[in-house]
Amino acid sequence: MKGLMKIARGPGNMELRDVDVPSPDRNEVLIEVAAAGICGSDVHIKHDTAFYTPPVILGHEYSGKVVEVGNDVQDIQVGDLVVSPATAYCGRCYHCKTGHMNRCTASDKKILGVSLANGAFAKYLTAPEYIIHKVPEGVSLEEAALAEPTACVVHGVTEKINICPGDTIVVQGPGTMGLISVQVAKAMGAGKVIVTGVSSDRWRLDIAERMGADVTIDVQTESDADSIIRDLTKGLGADVVIEASGACIACTQALRFVKVAGHICLIGVRGQPATIDLDPIIVKELTMTGTWGTLPSSWVTTLKLMETKKLSLSSLITHRIPLSDWEHGFDLMESQQAIKVLFTEL
Ligand SMILES: [Zn+2]
């Protein structure tokens, strides 16, 4: 089979290579990949600006069908349609033992498509049974390939902060994570969802509106986003701001958009220090929450939301391309012409 591999450290160093079909260990299943999405972190790995251990086949957002199971596999069967998180947590370290498997610190921890385990940019991959979830009935495999980024949003937006019915939410950044945040916030009963972006985001802000955003604001041309948000909230400010843009200036804006005693949830990674004034956190008594990866519970919630059609993830898929066209797929992501690019012929 062909696998899209990061072969060595440094920028570039990506190749579509011939590799053997893997065979599952005793506790693993062999999965035939149906669809695999390019994540922003895959782009970072391409440019050597994220953690990874080469050589490794990339791809951690995927869905597929089980075609073989190891001897000790008990609940997953050949033919099951499945998804999984990337991280095969150890279950033994302090963080795993205290229920924070997303922060597992085991040095031999496998992260599919990133470190010590090949990922889904290939026809087949193996994964341990204990991280696998079955795709609910009625959910397409293309949609299921978006379960991983959705579970990350679900962890941040439903497990790390409180959204109450009727709340006004500002989502900064209409990329994949922001657009999923809009839908998850609505599913949690948010009243108004306001999405902010920059001028080059106009087409993605339009998609945000089609996905249920009540108001979108281009913060570059609209001189006073603050007063628009105040007008929409009886002068109070947003109950919750979800920062999904990764832009440094968005942190400063978030402190202005949020109400007194409101919450800011940081999802977007900046990759550089942001200069912000901490005083509003004190004088407005704000909470600012980080979120990283997923817990098993995030996946259970995500799959329930998908099964009950509370999310419309397929509208995020802007491109379906064969793996052989991977360079085009990465170009689309890097030039921000795509929301989600799926490899559907592997
Ligand atoms: Zn990802």
Ligand SMILES: [Zn+2]
């Ligand atoms: Zn651990």
